[in-house]
Each structure stands twice: as C-alpha cells, then as structure tokens.
Amino acid sequence: xxxxxxxxxxxxxxxxxxxxxxxxxxxxxxxxxxxxxxxxxxxxxxxxxxxxxxxxxxxxxxxxxxxxxxxxxxxxxxxxxxxxxxxxxxxxxxxxxxxxxxxxxxxxxxxxxxxxxxxxxxxxxxxxxxxxxxxxxxxxxxxxxxxxxxxxxxxxxxxxxxxxxxxxxxxxxxxxxxxxxxxxxxxxxxxxxxxxxxxxxxxxxxxxxxxxxxxxxxxxxxxxxxxxxxxxxxxxxxxxxxxxxxxxxxxxxxxxxxxxxxxxxxxxxx
Numbered sequence: 001x002x003x004x005x006x007x008x009x010x011x012x013x014x015x016x017x018x019x020x021x022x023x024x025x026x027x028x029x030x031x032x033x034x035x036x037x038x039x040x041x042x043x044x045x046x047x048x049x050x051x052x053x054x055x056x057x058x059x060x061x062x063x064x065x066x067x068x069x070x071x072x073x074x075x076x077x078x079x080x081x082x083x084x085x086x087x088x089x090x091x092x093x094x095x096x097x098x099x100x101x102x103x104x105x106x107x108x109x110x111x112x113x114x115x116x117x118x119x120x121x122x123x124x125x126x127x128x129x130x131x132x133x134x135x136x137x138x139x140x141x142x143x144x145x146x147x148x149x150x151x152x153x154x155x156x157x158x159x160x161x162x163x164x165x166x167x168x169x170x171x172x173x174x175x176x177x178x179x180x181x182x183x184x185x186x187x188x189x190x191x192x193x194x195x196x197x198x199x200x201x202x203x204x205x206x207x208x209x210x211x212x213x214x215x216x217x218x219x220x221x222x223x224x225x226x227x228x229x230x231x232x233x234x235x236x237x238x239x240x241x242x243x244x245x246x247x248x249x250x251x252x253x254x255x256x257x258x259x260x261x262x263x264x265x266x267x268x269x270x
Contacts, residue, residue, distance in 0.1 A: 001231065005223045009216075019099045020050055023207075027056035032209050033220070037068055037144075037202040038179045040099055042251040050097055058210030060256035062221055063246030063263075066237045069183040069201040070103055071143045071152050073129075076159030077136045083111040083163065091119040092129035092141035104142050107165065107200070110172050126151040134158040146237035148189050156190040162197040170200045179203070179251040203249045204237075208256055217258025225262075244268055 002011040011033075016022050019036030023044040026034050040050070047055025074080040080089070086108075093116065094100035108115040122129070122138055129141035130151040140163070143151050156162070162185060173180045183201035187194055206224070208217060224231075225243040232239035247255065247263055255263070263269040 001227055002220055002223055005227065006219045009219075017095070017098070020097065023051070023056070023059075026059070026207065026209055027054070029209070032212055033062070033206065034208075035065065035204050035206050037099055038064065038205045038249065038251040038253065039102075039177060039202050041205050041207050041253050042179065045253055049102065059253065060208055060210045060212075060217075060259070061250050061253040062206040062208055062217065062224070062256060062259045063243070064248060064250045065204040065206060065246075066146055066241060067181065067183055067201040068144055068204050069147055069185060069199050070107070070165060071145065071147065071149060071185065071199065072140065072163040072165065073133060073143060073152055073155050073160050074140045074163050075133050075136055075138065075155075076161070078139050080140060081163055083108055083165070083169075084113065085163070086140050087113060087118050089119060089139035090122055090137070092122045092124050092132065092138055093119075094125070094142065095123055100142055100144050103144055106173065106177065107169070110169055130154040133160045147185050148236075153190055156192050159192070162190070162193065162199075164197050165199045167198060173200065179249065181249065205250050205253065207253065210256065212256065212258070214256070214258040214261065217256045218261050219258075221256075221259040221262040225266075 002009050019040045022034035022036050023040055025031040043049045044051045044056050045059045080086060093104045105115045126143050132138040133141055133155040143149055167182055170180055170182050179202050180200050183199050185197040187196050228241050247268055260269060
C-alpha cells in the first residue's frame, strides 16, 4: 500500500514472532514500523515487564487499530466455565515471555491463581493448541487474536467452547492496567457459539521509530486511513476502522508528530 501510493517509498513486510519481537526489532533499528498490543507498546516505551532495562524512549504511535480480544477456549471433554476451572489442567500459554503468556499471567493472577504453578503449562503455538483441543490432549488454551480467529474456529467446530472473562475481573485489571476494556464476542462468531461471550481486549497499535522524518510519517498515516476501506476488504480485523478512533485507547503512547499533523488536519485532534 505505502509503496504503491507514496512516491519514492519502498515498504517491505518481515515475519516475526509477535508483538514483543516487533517492538524489539523497531527498538534495535531492524525495522521502522510495526504493530503490537498497546500494553506491550507502553511497556517498551517505559522499560517495564519484558522490556525492563531496555526501554525505547523514542517510540511513537502512528495510531490505534482494532481491539484484540482474549479468547479462552476449553476442550469439549471439560465442563470448565471460569479461569479458576483450569487449576491443575493442561493449558496452552503460547511461548514463555510472549504477549499471550503475559496475558495468561495477568488474568490468572487476578483470578486468584498462581501462574504458571497452578496449571500444567503447554508452550505451543495457536495452531498446535487448536489440534490438541480437538483431540482432547489439552484442557484449554489462551488465544489472543481478532475474532473470528482460525484456531478458535477449528476448536469450536469439534465441540470446544469459549470461557467468559467477567466484567468484575476486567474492572480489577483496569485499575492497574488502563489499556484493558471489555469486549463481546457476539453469538454466531464461531461454530456452535449460541450466546454472546464477555472477555477482555487490548487495542492493537501501529508504532514507529521516533527518528522517522515527520513528512514520511504524515504520508504513511494519511495513506493508511485513506485506504482503510480497501484494506478492510482483505483483512477482516481492519473492516470498519476509522481515524476518529485511532487516537483513543493507546495507553498514553505519544503520537509521532507526523501522525499528529494528519489527525489535526482532519479534525480528530485539536
């Protein structure tokens, strides 16, 4: 998109291990722009949690994108309907130190459990988790992705079910971690899902290095939002996004001056 619409720009995508890896690559100068959940962006900016001792103070936001819901799945051969129900059970937490692992830590701890001691942690990918949920070799999995997520669809097709995260726990989290919000996974989002399911979510943020020129980031931001309807046709998570919401729920991460110029120009910022 940027290469096609911004004269002289050559943008190339690069595979990564997820949001934390994305932030590390931008911090180290291996990449200039990427995305991650707002909590991880905040932590990188301030040198906390996974980024303790190596903050990147010049990290800037281009804008907030879509909400990334936490999706907790229990296998068909279980009657688990709460986070506490996974105590002593085999549970997929992705890789140690990943965004998903950190979400498990925060939520299970808020639910009064010791993490990871109170579960039998399985360090596997979403794809492997879906396969193991289908064959009953694990009891549950934590999947953080836009809904519908293919791994969740696969699991629920075989009789697995979503486990709700109650608003009381989310409010408890918000008091300490302001980036959380409630999110409803609407009935019918997945096979055999007949009721709405409440959960927590964090906004995905597009961020960049602070040393990128203002005019470059301005053009990138302008092009992004002027082509969002087109992008939404190929990427469901981007469908219906508006620039008006791009400056909300981004955990106080400062906007790059080039991005801020665009949002002021269209009246989103004063």
